[in-house]
Amino acid sequence: SQTIHQWPATLVQPVGSPLSLECTVEGTSNPNLYWYRQAAGRGLQLLFYSVGIGQISSEVPQNLSASRPQDRQFILSSKKLLLSDSGFYLCAWLRDGNSPLHFGNGTRLTVT
Amino acid sequence: AQSVAQPEDQVNVAEGNPLTVKCTYSVSGNPYLFWYVQYPNRGLQFLLKYITGDNLVKGSYGFEAEFNKSQTSFHLKKPSALVSDSALYFCAVRDIGAGSARQLTFGSGTQLTVLP
Numbered sequence: 087s088q089t090i091h092q093w094p095a096t097l098v099q100p101v102g103s104p105l106s107l108e109c110t111v112e113g114t115s116n117p118n119l120y121w122y123r124q125a126a127g128r129g130l131q132l133l134f135y136s137v138g139i140g141q142i143s144s145e146v147p148q149n150l151s152a153s154r155p156q157d158r159q160f161i162l163s164s165k166k167l168l169l170s171d172s173g174f175y176l177c178a179w180l181r182d183g184n185s186p187l188h189f190g191n192g193t194r195l196t197v198t
Numbered sequence: 199a200q201s202v203a204q205p206e207d208q209v210n211v212a213e214g215n216p217l218t219v220k221c222t223y224s225v226s227g228n229p230y231l232f233w234y235v236q237y238p239n240r241g242l243q244f245l246l247k248y249i250t251g252d253n254l255v256k257g258s259y260g261f262e263a264e265f266n267k268s269q270t271s272f273h274l275k276k277p278s279a280l281v282s283d284s285a286l287y288f289c290a291v292r293d294i295g296a297g298s299a300r301q302l303t304f305g306s307g308t309q310l311t312v313l314p
Binding site: 092128129130174176178183184186187188189190191192194 | 244302
């Protein structure tokens with residue numbers, strides 16, 4: 087069966103520090119991968135998605151970036167965090183168009 | 199463009215009573231529709247989906263949803279609510295004609311509280 091791992095679960099970082107959040111998927115190959123941010127426990131904002139290694143599409147211009155160095159690995163990064171980057175970050179994968187998105191358990195990021 | 203509306207931010211229901219969480223959608227073509235549930239500090243869990251076929255879709259934990267094309271709705275229902283059903287519920291839609299990579303449009307979420 088397929089599983090998705092996301093870490094860390096919680097993270098507290100000072101303003102201006104770098105960020106690296108990692109997501110890996112097991113049990114499938116060539117999935118579509120996604121990063122979402124959820125603010126205030128409500129709406130989901132799509133940040134990035136990837137249809138293959140090295141292929142990244144950005145949905146929202148900001149100081150975050152994403153990379154996909156391996157087929158089942160998706161990384162969210164920032165060189166310098168802002169207070170506004172605080173939120174709940176969710177990684178998700180998709181097998182095909184008829185399938186649902188499958189989400190990881192998320193990372194709660196607090197920028198202080 | 200596609201969109202989803204969840205008109206109720208909060209729904210309260212007594213345990214044992216039926217529950218309904220409303221969702222309406224807008225797509226240019228035919229929709230794929232999904233419901234997800236989110237517990238505090240957790241990711242979204244898939245509940246059920248409508249792709250094609252029967253308008254009444256059954257999913258996990260006793261939930262079901264009815265696809266109504268004329269009303270462009272996909273309301274989530276459960277005959278008898280449990281306190282453990284209390285969570286945040288999201289409806290999502292994708293236009294069948296859209297590229298799958300762009301994926302789903304989510305509603306703003308409905309907080310369901312089941313009162314003991």
